[in-house]
Amino acid sequence: MTRKELFKNTLRKSVHAWKLINELPLSDDESLMLRHFMDQPGFLDLHWRMFVPAIKGQGTEEQKQKWLPLANKMQIIGCYAQTELGHGSNVQGLETTATFDPQTDQFILHSPTQTSSKWWPGGLGKVSTHAVIYARLITDGKDHGVHGFIVQLRNMDDHSPLPGITIGDIGVKFGNGAYNSMDNGFLMFDKFCIPRDQMLMRLSKVTREGKYVPSDVPRQLMYGTMVSVRQTIVSNASIAMARAVCIATRYSAVRRQFGSQNGGIETQVIDYKTQQNRLFPLLASAYAFRFVGEWLKWLYTDVTQRLEASDFATLPEAHACTAGLKSMTTSATSDGIEECRKLCGGHGYLWCSGLPELFAVYVPACTYEGDNVVLQLQVARFLMKTVSQLGSGKAPAGTTAYMGRAKHLLQCRSSIRKAEDWLNPAMVLETFEARALRMAVSCANNLSKFENQEQGFSELLADLVEAAIAHCQLIVVSKFIVKLEGEIKGKGVKNQLKNLCYIYALHLIHKHLGDFLSTNSITSEQASLANHQLRSLYTQVRPNAVALVDAFDYTDHYLGSVLGRYDGNVYPKLFEEALKDPLNDTVVPDGYHEYIRPLIKQHLRSARL
Ligand SMILES: CCCCCCCC/C=C\CCCCCCCCC/C=C/C(=O)SCCNC(=O)CCNC(=O)[C@H](O)C(C)(C)COP(=O)(O)OP(=O)(O)OC[C@H]1O[C@@H](n2cnc3c(N)ncnc32)[C@H](O)[C@@H]1OP(=O)(O)O
Ligand SMILES: Cc1cc2nc3c(=O)[nH]c(=O)nc-3n(C[C@H](O)[C@H](O)[C@H](O)COP(=O)(O)OP(=O)(O)OC[C@H]3O[C@@H](n4cnc5c(N)ncnc54)[C@H](O)[C@@H]3O)c2cc1C
Numbered sequence: 175m176t177r178k179e180l181f182k183n184t185l186r187k188s189v190h191a192w193k194l195i196n197e198l199p200l201s202d203d204e205s206l207m208l209r210h211f212m213d214q215p216g217f218l219d220l221h222w223r224m225f226v227p228a229i230k231g232q233g234t235e236e237q238k239q240k241w242l243p244l245a246n247k248m249q250i251i252g253c254y255a256q257t258e259l260g261h262g263s264n265v266q267g268l269e270t271t272a273t274f275d276p277q278t279d280q281f282i283l284h285s286p287t288q289t290s291s292k293w294w295p296g297g298l299g300k301v302s303t304h305a306v307i308y309a310r311l312i313t314d315g316k317d318h319g320v321h322g323f324i325v326q327l328r329n330m331d332d333h334s335p336l337p338g339i340t341i342g343d344i345g346v347k348f349g350n351g352a353y354n355s356m357d358n359g360f361l362m363f364d365k366f367c368i369p370r371d372q373m374l375m376r377l378s379k380v381t382r383e384g385k386y387v388p389s390d391v392p393r394q395l396m397y398g399t400m401v402s403v404r405q406t407i408v409s410n411a412s413i414a415m416a417r418a419v420c421i422a423t424r425y426s427a428v429r430r431q432f433g434s435q436n437g438g439i440e441t442q443v444i445d446y447k448t449q450q451n452r453l454f455p456l457l458a459s460a461y462a463f464r465f466v467g468e469w470l471k472w473l474y475t476d477v478t479q480r481l482e483a484s485d486f487a488t489l490p491e492a493h494a495c496t497a498g499l500k501s502m503t504t505s506a507t508s509d510g511i512e513e514c515r516k517l518c519g520g521h522g523y524l525w526c527s528g529l530p531e532l533f534a535v536y537v538p539a540c541t542y543e544g545d546n547v548v549l550q551l552q553v554a555r556f557l558m559k560t561v562s563q564l565g566s567g568k569a570p571a572g573t574t575a576y577m578g579r580a581k582h583l584l585q586c587r588s589s590i591r592k593a594e595d596w597l598n599p600a601m602v603l604e605t606f607e608a609r610a611l612r613m614a615v616s617c618a619n620n621l622s623k624f625e626n627q628e629q630g631f632s633e634l635l636a637d638l639v640e641a642a643i644a645h646c647q648l649i650v651v652s653k654f655i656v657k658l659e660g661e662i663k664g665k666g667v668k669n670q671l672k673n674l675c676y677i678y679a680l681h682l683i684h685k686h687l688g689d690f691l692s693t694n695s696i697t698s699e700q701a702s703l704a705n706h707q708l709r710s711l712y713t714q715v716r717p718n719a720v721a722l723v724d725a726f727d728y729t730d731h732y733l734g735s736v737l738g739r740y741d742g743n744v745y746p747k748l749f750e751e752a753l754k755d756p757l758n759d760t761v762v763p764d765g766y767h768e769y770i771r772p773l774i775k776q777h778l779r780s781a782r783l
Contacts, residue, residue: 177346177354181300184216184355191218192248210413211732215356215535217251217297223406224399225252228306231398232322232374241324250326253297254399255361256308260289263548265397268320270309270363272373276384279370281323283309283363292361294542299343299359303328306374313386322374322396327361338366349534350525392486394493401493403543404500405474409467411503414536415510416460420723421528421738422453422514427720428742429519443519444719450712453517455681456510457715457722458674463503465657466650470499490556491572495649498553501546502646504539511536518737521744526751528735547639550646554617554638557645558631561618573649576607583611590700596707597672599655602679605695606648609686612693613641644689651679670718673711680708 175183191212195205209218226245229238229252244250261267269290272281285291292298298305304326311321328335335341340362347353373380377389377396389395426444433441443449477492515522515529522529540546560574570577577583588605595601617637624630631638654675662668683690683704690696696704715722730740736747757763763770 175351180351180355181357184214185301187212187214188216188218213732215296215353217253217301217357219356220253220295220297220302221245221248221251223403224254225302225304225306227402228254228322228399229324229374231402232306232376232396233324234375237324237371237374237376250304250330251297251302252304252306252324253295253302253359255292255295255298255305257292257294258289259291259293259360260287262294263545265308265320268308268310270307271312272307272309272321272323273312274314274370274380274384275367276382278367279382280367281311281370281373283307283323283325283366283368285362285364290362292359293344294358295361296356296358298327298341298361299357301357302359303330303333305361311373311380311386313380313384316386318378318386318388319393320396321378323368324372324374325366325368336366338364340364348537349531352531352534353538391484392489394489395481397493400543401496402474404496404549405470407500407539407543408463408470408496408503411507411539412460412463412467414532414539415456415463415507416723416726417728417733418507418511418514418529418532419453419457419460420726420728421733421735422517422522423457423719423723424739424742425518425521425527425737425744426453428737428744444716447709447712449517450716451681451708452513454674454677454712454715454719456513457719458678458681459506459510460726461671461674462650462654462678463507466499466503466653469653469656470495488572490559491574494553494556495573497544497549498642498646499649500543501540501549501553502643502650504536505546508533508537508540521737521748524736524748524751526736526748528733528738531734550639550642551635553642553645555631557614557641558618558621558638561614573645576648577611577614579607580611580615583608584615587694588696588700590696590703593703593707593710596680596704597676599658602676603648603652603655605683605690606644606651606679609690609693609695610641610644610648612695613637613644613689616693617641640689644686647682647686651675651682654678670715670722673715674722677708677711677715680704680711684708 191205191208194200194208198204200208226242229241229245233241241250245252256262256265256268258268258270260269269285269287270292271284271286271290273284274281292307295305304324307323307325308320309323311318326336327339327341340360342360343357344360347358370380370382377391377393379387381387423444426449427442429443430440431443444453473492473495477488480486480488511529511533515527515533518527518529521527525531557574560570560577564570564577564580569575583604586604586608588601588608590596590601590605617634620634620637621627621630624633658668658672658675662671683696683701687701691698691701724740730738733739736751737744739747752758
């Protein structure tokens with residue numbers, strides 16, 4: 175499809191989905207499922223995942239009563255317009271202004287520079303009638319920082335932009351299809367007025383007289399919508415990883431290369447240890463991310479209930495966990511999808527393998543809802559704060575509880591003696607805890623050598639990100655182990671999940687061996703025992719690998735991959751797909767008479783001479 179066709183088709187699908195949700199009707203969970211099967215980014219994502227939650231989280235009761243019924247019936251369509259041309263990560267650096275005018279009781283929204291243009295918001299370019307806009311609030315000449323406002327963008331009769339608003343699509347993005355179904359947009363305000371009651375005032379307020387009343391709760395609650403989406407992105411990472419792994423695993427069982435001495439049957443590529451060493455950790459990651467996603471959902475629900483009761487104690491941890499796990503899982507999944515493409519050899523590069531589009535549509539997850547490095551630095555700040563408070567009497571809790579055992583973890587030596595010890599959950603956990611704590615403490619020690627903490631933080635950014643990743647990996651491993659300790663129906667299933675859990679943990683040890691050795695969390699002998707155990711786990715997973723991806727229960731239609739077909743009938747179907755290509759509509763291609771024939775004839779003529 176052309177961009178225009180793709181966009182229109184996505185509108186068609188979205189509206190059909192909305193109709194089904196209402197007519198059947200579907201529950202929230204079922205609607206989410208429908209979104210997955212629709213399988214295309216579109217304006218509904220931003221309306222339901224960001225616009226509505228922003229009003230719910232930051233609006234007053236009156237604002238919710240006014241706007242939510244309209245939004246819930248989709249009589250208005252909204253998006254989340256925060257990022258600008260000049261600033262995305264640095265939210266405090268946004269330039270759009272919202273100046274209160276006490277004469278008219280309105281805010282005047284203005285884009286003072288080109289870099290202040292809103293740039294990127296999904297659904298903004300062509301669809302949304304409304305947006306939650308983030309702008310600097312100015313009253314009486316004083317800048318109070320960034321706040322949210324509900325703004326109507328387009329005329330409700332003919333969809334034209336309201337006077338004072340310039341709006342459009344930012345253009346084609348990475349890949350063919352992929353995220354191009356979405357109208358990511360730009361927007362400029364030219365002294366555009368909105369009534370005062372359209373500032374989202376649950377946190378801070380502006381009175382009729384123009385007095386600014388600051389929030390009596392943490393101002394970071396304004397970032398709540400991002401926290402909520404980051405949490406869902408972790409579960410989505412598992413879905414995308416599982417999809418790529420399903421394709422690569424099934425195809426690896428079909429594909430044969432080498433291994434036959436005398437014309438006999440060749441080796442299935444899945445039997446090569448190199449293939450297993452690249453594939454099975456990704457299979458394990460798909461499961462690991464699902465379990466940590468379930469746990470994160472619980473954590474998010476818990477913090478939401480606490481916030482409603484004005485208990486803000488766990489907000490920093492919820493922020494660190496959502497930010498860090500969003501970052502870690504999306505980076506691993508993007509890399510994993512690309513690895514799956516390579517695991518499928520040349521055919522993985524074909525569009526009909528399903529992998530190129532999956533990669534193209536997935537990879538911006540490393541950037542949206544917070545650049546992955548910027549988010550790990552938030553985790554690092556949280557860790558540095560936690561380390562600095564050790565010994566102050568305030569015991570670290572939740573995912574940093576292990577830091578409370580700093581004395582032991584800083585000096586303990588791993589008691590792994592034989593390969594099977596690497597299947598001991600306590601020993602594995604302690605290894606990850608020691609590595610994470612030692613990396614964090616080493617950063618904190620290095621930071622303390624700087625007179626200026628911020629300057630030290632800047633200097634140590636790369637080390638801090640590594641310490642943050644180590645902490646996030648510990649969370650994923652520990653939640654996988656907790657899952658195994660819970661009730662799992664069927665001994666066989668439990669055994670398979672156990673194998674995957676230890677593959678996940680041991681492959682991380684192998685991948686980040688430098689960290690584990692340099693922090694003395696393990697010795698090189700213990701590292702080689704881990705490798706030995708890993709190989710043995712691969713052998714145990716091998717007979718069940720296809721069943722473990724069949725368990726994701728993805729239909730062929732959803733997978734959209736010739737290589738990942740359930741029936742394994744890959745080669746005839748590759749031919750079928752090739753023959754569908756428009757280039758094969760004619761035997762002699764368009765352009766033959768114009769370019770190829772004259773070229774060949776010229777050679778023939780010169781040959782005769
Ligand atoms: C064919 C295949 C198809 C596949 C289909 C897959 C199917 C998928 C199905 C469904 C998918 C649905 C997907 C969901 C929709 C996704 C749509 C994505 C659309 C994208 C939207 C966006 O990108 S919106 C814009 C997002 N922008 C950002 O994330 C900006 C990042 N920056 C920030 O968050 C902040 O600026 C930053 C945190 C970096 C710094 O903030 P700042 O105020 O400057 O703070 P700082 O001084 O550093 O810290 C102050 C203090 O506050 C703490 N803090 C910061 N943030 C938070 C927070 N959120 N909550 C709580 N506390 C916070 C911070 O830690 C500091 O604490 P202290 O150190 O002072 O204690
Ligand atoms: C597909 C897609 C959809 C989007 N949808 C929306 C939307 O609906 N609404 C919306 O408001 N926004 C949206 N965005 C914007 C998105 O949120 C931002 O692009 C994102 O937050 C990253 O910000 P940035 O582009 O400013 O990156 P930058 O911050 O400019 O990042 C550039 C580089 O600088 C590095 N960097 C930046 N700051 C630091 C630092 N402090 N320390 C170390 N390194 C740093 C980053 O790691 C990165 O490598 C979308 C983006 C994409 C790609």
